[in-house]
Amino acid sequence: MPESNFVDYVKIYCRSGKGGRGSTHMRRAKYIPNGGPDGGDGGRGGDIILRANRNYWTLLHLKYERHILAGHGESGSKNRSFGKDGEDKVIEVPCGTVAYNAETGEYLCDVTEHGQEVVLLKGGRGGLGNWHFKTATRQAPRFAQPGEPMQEMTIVLELKLLADVGLVGFPNAGKSTLLSTVSAARPKIANYPFTTLEPNLGIVSYRDGKSFVMADIPGIIEGASQGKGLGLRFLRHIERNSLLLFMVPADSDDIAREYEILLNELRTFNPEMLDKQRVLAVTKSDMLDQELMDEIEPSLPQGIPHVFISSVTGLGINALKDLLWTELNKESNKIEGKIESIAHRPKDIGFLQQELKEEGEDEDLTYIDEDEVEDLEDFEYEEEDWEEEDKP
Numbered sequence: 001m002p003e004s005n006f007v008d009y010v011k012i013y014c015r016s017g018k019g020g021r022g023s024t025h026m027r028r029a030k031y032i033p034n035g036g037p038d039g040g041d042g043g044r045g046g047d048i049i050l051r052a053n054r055n056y057w058t059l060l061h062l063k064y065e066r067h068i069l070a071g072h073g074e075s076g077s078k079n080r081s082f083g084k085d086g087e088d089k090v091i092e093v094p095c096g097t098v099a100y101n102a103e104t105g106e107y108l109c110d111v112t113e114h115g116q117e118v119v120l121l122k123g124g125r126g127g128l129g130n131w132h133f134k135t136a137t138r139q140a141p142r143f144a145q146p147g148e149p150m151q152e153m154t155i156v157l158e159l160k161l162l163a164d165v166g167l168v169g170f171p172n173a174g175k176s177t178l179l180s181t182v183s184a185a186r187p188k189i190a191n192y193p194f195t196t197l198e199p200n201l202g203i204v205s206y207r208d209g210k211s212f213v214m215a216d217i218p219g220i221i222e223g224a225s226q227g228k229g230l231g232l233r234f235l236r237h238i239e240r241n242s243l244l245l246f247m248v249p250a251d252s253d254d255i256a257r258e259y260e261i262l263l264n265e266l267r268t269f270n271p272e273m274l275d276k277q278r279v280l281a282v283t284k285s286d287m288l289d290q291e292l293m294d295e296i297e298p299s300l301p302q303g304i305p306h307v308f309i310s311s312v313t314g315l316g317i318n319a320l321k322d323l324l325w326t327e328l329n330k331e332s333n334k335i336e337g338k339i340e341s342i343a344h345r346p347k348d349i350g351f352l353q354q355e356l357k358e359e360g361e362d363e364d365l366t367y368i369d370e371d372e373v374e375d376l377e378d379f380e381y382e383e384e385d386w387e388e389e390d391k392p
């Protein structure tokens with residue numbers, strides 16, 4: 001979806017800063033002929049941090065910043081002076097963003113609460129200066145520690161909207177109309193399929209100042225899991241909803257069958273979607289009279305609570321809100337638990353490559369900084385250099 005501003009999938013390259021090297025300086029001053037080692041420690045390299053920010057709604061801003069590089073630590077210097085720490089880089093993302101390793105598909109983390117931070121890549125520690133290595137038998141160490149190396153990784157960020165109720169239905173079922181009736185959201189509504197091309201969120205006010213969030217997503221059709229219609233990519237936005245509201249219009253030939261088709265597409269996308277609580281709304285019920293409703297009632301799918309509604313006349317809207325509120329507040333539907341169970345899965349590598357291609361995110365982002373190549377030959381970095389006892 002290149003021309004859309006709703007960006008929910010982006011690949012970026014991240015690199016933390018390397019640690020500054022320790023200094024090997026020897027003190028030299030008038031009247032102090034052998035001043036001994038006084039080389040200071042190198043600074044810490046900057047971290048790459050992912051932070052949830054409720055002021056962002058999409059990942060659009062990252063499309064223009066594909067390379068995120070933290071600062072390097074500076075080298076230590078004479079007089080035991082510390083090198084300056086490298087600058088951390090914070091990637092601000094909307095709440096509900098999930099990060100994966102773009103090469104392996106490994107799940108890295110997600111951030112859901114405003115202000116929540118996760119260090120994606122740690123900056124290298126600075127090397128110790130030579131004065132740390134002075135011993136009784138080694139008065140003038142001419143070596144110091146190198147800084148720890150930087151880390152780099154290409155990551156995929158995926159936004160999964162956090163809403164309480166997700167709307168599921170064929171195109172034209174009246175999903176956007178319902179959202180506009182119960183919330184201040186103003187999604188586009190029209191009498192043709194696929195009016196909605198990107199998800200909309202609305203806040204539904206309930207009694208006594210209570211509220212919940214509803215997500216309207218593009219319609220689903222039979223075969224969506226094979227890419228028909230707009231496919232299933234938008235389903236990720238209702239993956240974390242604790243409740244799914246199925247919407248089938250009153251004039252459908254077979255409501256129960258339409259419901260089964262929807263269920264089946266969801267199952268193909270992710271079987272765990274079926275663990276969620278479901279409610280069925282028979283929409284556009286202003287086209288029915290009581291007699292017709294009584295006639296339809298027995299043919300409705302079993303084991304799922306239903307309401308006849310009309311966004312036009314307001315029929316059943318309060319009953320629907322009551323039902324949604326009650327279901328949402330059942331202990332078993334609390335969103336936290338569901339997030340754990342559903343979002344944290346690695347991506348299969350073949351699937352990931354396919355997905356990157358479809359999203360137009362398969363460009364190679366590898367980053368090489370010419371200035372830095374020269375640094376590597378200087379010294380070998382060894383893990384043992386970093387044993388705790390080396391520290392002062």
Ligand SMILES: Nc1nc2c(ncn2[C@@H]2O[C@H](COP(=O)(O)OP(=O)(O)OP(=O)(O)O)[C@@H](O)[C@H]2O)c(=O)[nH]1
Nearest residue numbers: 171172173174175176177190191194195196219311
């Ligand atoms: N009679 C009647 N018509 C309705 C009702 N709700 C929606 N409609 C009409 O149904 C058509 C489709 O409504 P939308 O809300 O755009 O449907 P949608 O499910 O969001 O459709 P997509 O975005 O294409 O998936 C519009 O012409 C609406 O005016 C209703 O309660 N009664």
Ligand SMILES: [Mg+2]
Nearest residue numbers: 175176195196
């Ligand atoms: Mg719509």
